[in-house]
Structure formats: structure tokens, C-alpha cells
Amino acid sequence: MRVMMTAAVLAGVGLGIKAAADRRAKQRDRRANGRWLAVTVCKPVDEVGAEGRLPEPLARLGDHVETRVTSAPADRGTELYARPRAPSPSGEDLRSLRVALREAKSIIETGEVVQADAHPSAHPGPAGKLLAMANRKAKGVGRL
Amino acid sequence: MKALCWEGINEVAVEHVPDPTIQNAHDVIVKVSLSTACGSDLHLLTGHIPFMEAGDVIGHEFCGEVVDVGRAVTKHKPGDRVVVASFIGCGSCWYCKHDQWSLCDNSNTNPGHTDLLWGASPGGIFGYSHAMGGFKGSHAEYIRVPFADTTAFRIPEPVSDMSALFASDSVPTGWMGADLGGVQPGDVVAVWGAGAVGQMAARAAQLLGAERVVVIDRFDYRMKAARDAFGVETLDYSQTDVGAELREMSAGRGPDVCIEAVGCEAHSSGPQYVYDQVKSKLKLETDRPIAVREAIQACRKGGSVFVLGVFTGWVDKFPLGALMNKGLTVRGAQQHGQRYIPMLLDRIALGDVHTDYLATHVLPLDEGQRGYDLFKKKDDGCLRTVFRPASS
Numbered sequence: 087m088r089v090m091m092t093a094a095v096l097a098g099v100g101l102g103i104k105a106a107a108d109r110r111a112k113q114r115d116r117r118a119n120g121r122w123l124a125v126t127v128c129k130p131v132d133e134v135g136a137e138g139r140l141p142e143p144l145a146r147l148g149d150h151v152e153t154r155v156t157s158a159p160a161d162r163g164t165e166l167y168a169r170p171r172a173p174s175p176s177g178e179d180l181r182s183l184r185v186a187l188r189e190a191k192s193i194i195e196t197g198e199v200v201q202a203d204a205h206p207s208a209h210p211g212p213a214g215k216l217l218a219m220a221n222r223k224a225k226g227v228g229r230l
Numbered sequence: 231m232k233a234l235c236w237e238g239i240n241e242v243a244v245e246h247v248p249d250p251t252i253q254n255a256h257d258v259i260v261k262v263s264l265s266t267a268c269g270s271d272l273h274l275l276t277g278h279i280p281f282m283e284a285g286d287v288i289g290h291e292f293c294g295e296v297v298d299v300g301r302a303v304t305k306h307k308p309g310d311r312v313v314v315a316s317f318i319g320c321g322s323c324w325y326c327k328h329d330q331w332s333l334c335d336n337s338n339t340n341p342g343h344t345d346l347l348w349g350a351s352p353g354g355i356f357g358y359s360h361a362m363g364g365f366k367g368s369h370a371e372y373i374r375v376p377f378a379d380t381t382a383f384r385i386p387e388p389v390s391d392m393s394a395l396f397a398s399d400s401v402p403t404g405w406m407g408a409d410l411g412g413v414q415p416g417d418v419v420a421v422w423g424a425g426a427v428g429q430m431a432a433r434a435a436q437l438l439g440a441e442r443v444v445v446i447d448r449f450d451y452r453m454k455a456a457r458d459a460f461g462v463e464t465l466d467y468s469q470t471d472v473g474a475e476l477r478e479m480s481a482g483r484g485p486d487v488c489i490e491a492v493g494c495e496a497h498s499s500g501p502q503y504v505y506d507q508v509k510s511k512l513k514l515e516t517d518r519p520i521a522v523r524e525a526i527q528a529c530r531k532g533g534s535v536f537v538l539g540v541f542t543g544w545v546d547k548f549p550l551g552a553l554m555n556k557g558l559t560v561r562g563a564q565q566h567g568q569r570y571i572p573m574l575l576d577r578i579a580l581g582d583v584h585t586d587y588l589a590t591h592v593l594p595l596d597e598g599q600r601g602y603d604l605f606k607k608k609d610d611g612c613l614r615t616v617f618r619p620a621s622s
Contacts, residue, residue, distance in 0.1 A: 126324065128324040128327060163324060188341065191323075192320075192335075195322040195323050195335070195336060196320045196322045196377070197302065198254050198255055198256065199254075199336075200254055200318075200320075200336060200339060200376045200377065201339065202339040202363070202364045202365070203250065203253070203364065203366045203374060204248075204250075204253060205247065206283070207235075207284060207285025207286055208247075208285055209284055210284055210285060211284045213283075213284075214283030214284055214285070217282075217283055218283065221340050221343075221360050221364060223342065224339075224342035224360075225340070226342065227342035227346065228341055228342040228351065229345045229346070229349055229350060
């Protein structure tokens, strides 16, 4: 029991730090509205945005985002930029855009988006449930 | 199937969990024949890495037999014996194409966690927390291997599973430390840590031409194993002044290359250890970088320090002055296994690298808790606990 309580406390501390980081990320998102988000795709330009076509995760966002595609320096491939046309005050659209950019890059480079293993833990406990919530958001946050 | 799961601080247990299935076109399913505990697992067990859920399957260093393949897999078929790199590499991103496989852009399913912690996310790894992808680990009867064409390697016929097992992580990690640390013929190389990775780094340094290789630890049986296996020299840091010994062994210069294979929960004797213990307990630093400090201090002017041990966050009293004023090169990395595994399997087949002796305790999964206790407490001469899931 003591061990489980220690684990829960540690997980709680970790998640508290994570929550604070998420708050800072949201503040950053608000400040970043209007800034381009970008990924560098390890493919030539014509395989990234040929004739204005973009892969499904980005295309799905339709006219809500504007994109630009340029050749990256040296052997780095192609720079794929995107930003919301009308940024929301909450920054939620930036999180959707990060997911779309990351998935687009993965699909163009590998042909797929790797999935987390199915069948998560059957008894994650309270701390694990909090962590699972953070995991669900993890593709929409970060430095991108 | 049976799997060994993390249940909380220093607590593991065997659970019945659903069998893995093919989820992506590049996946294979491997029936695990052998899976070893790794020193870095101890950071999970101690709660040092908080991104774990009770019930997560652990283990990341393993080999086995392919039993199912996804439709896009071209290099593997059912029946193949394979050893699997602990880091999952897509093979298509810029980092994989430049042989920096543990930095893969596409294999971590939760990139936001480490993006926020470290400024960028490394690749995914089996059984090593949700910050590193949340993939299930290898202490199980079966495991799903994503991007299998570039993550799993066929084991050459003369190499046994037990020899190949350590080509999954400890051998390539050690080799990387010597290779990217820049070991040259004639060098004096010091390795902190006589665990499996440290011993493999020492062997790699020998094979890359080092004149003198010194392994530093405090456990007699581990240092003896290194001496017996490869004829390296050893120093017991609890009994001697390591810096003075290394200066004498290198005629006053200091080692040309220092390889740290200890990690974030380092031990030492003296007040420094107490200081780091207090700071880490108070959460004023996350990791104890004792061996890194010593390596930087001991290294010759213009030399190279490679950090192989796993670190998670922030450290205190980092000797930046020594690093800068001595003109050192300091590098670190999680293992770029795919870069080295084929070459290392050939070397294992040729007898250049012996690995079987590392498996001091071979146990069924049902003895998982005992296996980790032996490994953590360094009891009964334990170098590595190896699990045989099929015999559970």
C-alpha cells in the first residue's frame, strides 16, 4: 500500500509538472497565433505538395489553414508550413494543426502513422488514468 | 498471454494481457524467446520516470521468432529468428537515414511529452514509459514490432538466441559509446560502470584499437567478469582515487576517451553522494551525474566524453568550466542500434564479441520480481537477469 501511495504521489507530482507545462504551452499557443508551424519532410518537394495537393491529415483541415511548401537546405528534404487562417483565441486550432502536420510528415515519409499498442492497461489506477488523458493530447502539444 | 508488468515503485507482477495484433502495415509479431532486464529498467522501477501506468508491460532488449507479418513487411517472414533493436526506427525520416536511429521522427506516438521536457522528441522504445511511445515491452510471450523491416534483424545461423539477445541493446549501446566517442588506435579509454553496457563499451574500445582500457566500478564480481572476458584493467572507486589512478595510467595526460555507462542513479563514496541524494530527494535535481562529473574531470585536454547512461532531466554542479577550458567534446545518445546490429551479429558469429556470459540468471517470467530484485541489489553475482517467456 505504501509503495502504491508513493507511486501515486510521484505520478501526481509528475502530472502536476506536466499540467503546468501544458498551461505554459497554451500561453505559448495564444502568443503563437499567426505564426507558421512547420515540419521538415525527408522527401523532395514534388512528393510533399505536388500541384497544391496535401496529404489527408492536412487536407482535412481544408480552407481553415494556409500552407506553403519550400525546398529545405542541403539534403534535408522539404519544409512544410501551415497556420490557421483565422486563429482561435484558445489555441485549439494550433493543437489540431500540430497533429495534422506530424501525421502528414509520417504518412509522406513512411506511408503510415504508427499506432500506440492496442489494449492499454486494464488497471491503470487514478494516476494512470490522468496519464492516459495526457497521452491523448500529446500529439497536439510540444515545440512544433 | 503472460507478461511481466510494472505495478508501482519496485513492484512488478505477471499478468494475463491480450495478445498483440498487427496494427500497422509495417508491423510484425514476434514470439519472444529471450528478454533481458536492463539497467535502465531500474529507473522505471524506482519511479524515476513517472510516465508509467500500473499494468504497463516492461522490457526492451529481446529476440525471438517472427509469427505474423503486416502487408508492407518485405524483409521478414514467419519462422525467422530475429533480434530487435530496442529503439524503433522508421528508416525513412532524416535521422534514420543519417544513422541516428534513436532520434526517429515517426516512431514516438506521444511526442508532446518529451517535446516539452527536452525541446524535441526522440524515437519510440519498447516497454519504456508513455513518454517514449507507450509501446508494450518484451517481457511477454509475444510482442508487436512496428517498422519491422528496419527494427528487427535476422539472426545468422551460427549465433544462438542467447548470444544474439544482447545485440538488441547492450552491445550496440556500448559500441556506440566507443565509436561516437571517437576511440582511435593507441588511445587510453576509461569506462565508468561495469554493467553489460560498460563491458561492451570496453570491448568495443579494444576492437577499435585502444591501447589501454580501464573499467571503473565498485562490485568485485562485475570487474572480475570484465577482466576475465576481455582482459581489461579495472579500478574500484570505493578503494582508490580514480582520477589519480587514471593520470598515472596515462602518464599524466588523462584518458583520451571517457565513456559513462552508469546513468542517473549513480552511486559514489564521499560527500558528493550525500549532496546529490539530498538534492534529488528534494527534487532540486532529477538525476545524480556523479560519473559524468568524474569523467569530465579526469578526461585529458581536448579529449572526448560520451554519456551512455540514461538521464532524464536536470543535474546540479555540472563541471562546465572543466568542459570549456579543457576543450572537451561531450556527446550522448540513446542507442542507434540499427547502425551497428548487422556488423555486431557478424562479430558475435566470428567470436570477436562474447555475450553469453552476461546472462548469469535465466528465469521464467513468473520469477520476474525475483529477477529484478537480484539485478537491482547485485545479489548472487547477477550481471543480467534473462527471462524465457515461453517457459513460463
